[in-house]
Amino acid sequence: MAKDFLVVGGGAIGMLSTLLLARSGASVLLIEGGSVGRESSWAGGGIVSPLYPWRYSAAVTALAHWSQDFYPGFGQRLLDETGIDPEVHVTGLYWLDMDDEAEALAWAGRQGRPLLSVDIDQAYRQVPVLGAGFSRAIHMSGVANVRNPRLVKALRAALAAMPNVEVREHCPVSGFVHEGGRVRGVTTAEGEVRAERVVLAAGAWSGELLATLGLRLPVEPVKGQMILYKCAGDFLPSMVLARGRYAIPRRDGHILVGSTLEYAGFDKTPTADALESLKASAEELLPALRDAEVVGHWAGLRPGSPEGIPFIGELASHPGLWLNCGHFRNGLVLAPASCQLLADLMLGREPIIDPAPYAPAARLQ
Template sequence: MARQQQVVIVGGGVIGLLTAYNLATQGQAVVLLERAGVGQESSWAGGGIVSPLYPWRYSPAVTALAHWSQDFYPQLAERLFAATGIDPQVHTTGLYWLDLDDETEALAWAAREGRPLSKVDMAAAHDAVPVLGGGYSQAIHMADVANVRNPRLVKSLKAALLALPGVTLHEQCEVSGFVLGDGRVLGVNTAHGPILGKQVVLAAGAWSGELLGTLGLSLPVEPVKGQMILYKCAADFLSCMVLAKGRYAIPRRDGHILIGSTLEHEGFDKTPTDTALESLKASAVELIPALADAEVVGHWAGLRPGSPEGIPYIGQVPGFEGLWLNCGHYRNGLVLAPASCQLFADLLLARTPIIDPSPYAPEGRVNAG
């Protein structure tokens, strides 16, 4: 199995899949390795809001990626739908934030960034979202926020990727470390033997820190467990996304309502718990009282790649020629994926980058263990 590949990508979440897609559409030969099934971790477990939950609380580095991605998502979805017949369902609903402590900062951020965020009267919010709970006193609203149906995005990306020439996908293929020689990274070791490549890209989400540790490097990316639940309601039950006290309700086009999510530091354990189920149900009923009578049709957990300030690592690893990172997106992997993967392709293919790459550079942020 040790044949020369142009680019070996470790990790088959949305970041790995879209990185592979962007490179393969530019004529690169790509082999994508996934330890389980593609998109089954953070990508599958996320809510798919095409915005950070509280965008004004992030650094300009995250904001730059988020804005580019938000503008690009509709055309990415159209392109994937046209190529595969699988619609990722980018659903523009708008988003209400309720009872924020930092509403003033949010509105100042929106004015500064030119984003359509505005304060609305609570009565107007109730008119727009009649099922909203009565316990809230203030609201702000952004009209153009969408959500993407993340499991469908993963399916669509996988199908689009497999339709391209020069793409090999190995699922159930865990990477244990790197092949080194001539002062550079030559490939990766797997249970099926070494797989070699001119470039190796680490896009392994919560597992990225452990893998980089095998080279004696310290990457502060760690698993952060998130649990969520799913209700099924009528298609017109909830018209808009709502967010209060760190919990959100996201309507899908067919009436499924996602409620999320917890933030738990439990290592690599992703067992759904009764405690989280009860907490999420309580949040659901507080946000939307009618959900007290709705059936929970799903409850699951995933592991997010936690990183300092949620700023991803995008670029070449200093001291290890041939090794690249596109990881550490924490809670915003789905939001930031289009921009992160476009920026990554620009860097690897030596093109003019879409945005300034310096805030994401591994240099100075990845240290010897």
């Protein structure tokens, strides 16, 4: 018997879409080509804010603001339901020596966000391990980071507890099933899998799948490399960002430093050059890291898209096929709002925000 919904892609976007659709009582099948939650969602830093929120369009800002307000309660609900803590860690964020500081402050004034200019001496008092030589700082309180490997683990556990959800891993999708003028499912190595409606949430691979329909979705893989240090739990009290690189503290003292931005196709091999570049940035930002061991180095593939605006909605040219993809650098930031908007549209509810900026029809090439 065909499911109500079939979701292609088991990252944070796919899993949360599945969860929200299933909470309506619908039957949902999630198909993932590899292991759920092991691609971009696992590899990112988990800052619950765009890196430079003032540089984005109103479309990204609307999703980001809704998600930022949603995350603390979301993390607590997942902990209560699964016993797995996604560790939504509120630290605030300092940006140092920004060339467009005036634009950032003007944006914050318009948006009512708590981004303020602070005296550099205050920044050094608040973050004593900060490297020397910075002259200006702006700070936003309340910015959190989520420990994304634990978030995807909690989402997987939440889905496993739902009797109306099936998760099928290691099942690559190769195309779509058409019947009666609609998309009715997908083709896999195991045969056809059918559903009343299909959601494409395959991250950086979404463009390749839509190409099987003769459509050009401008979503491409953008490689990002990260390194991880282990320090004392109180080593870094706030997230910091300067010269295009950031440091993120976890509650247990792990410090993530990232990230590169590379257009290298689907190659996600970590490189020695990136390791040295990231270490140099880390030590410039936080000199004490010279004496700390790099305990992890990895790469992930972001789903790059024009202006970072995701595609959310039904493809008018292919009824029955819905998109939730193309979140670029902000998948974890935008996931709650993106998936809620998708669920609202698919279930015929009043959408949380205006869906027009994300509608695929006007933006496919």
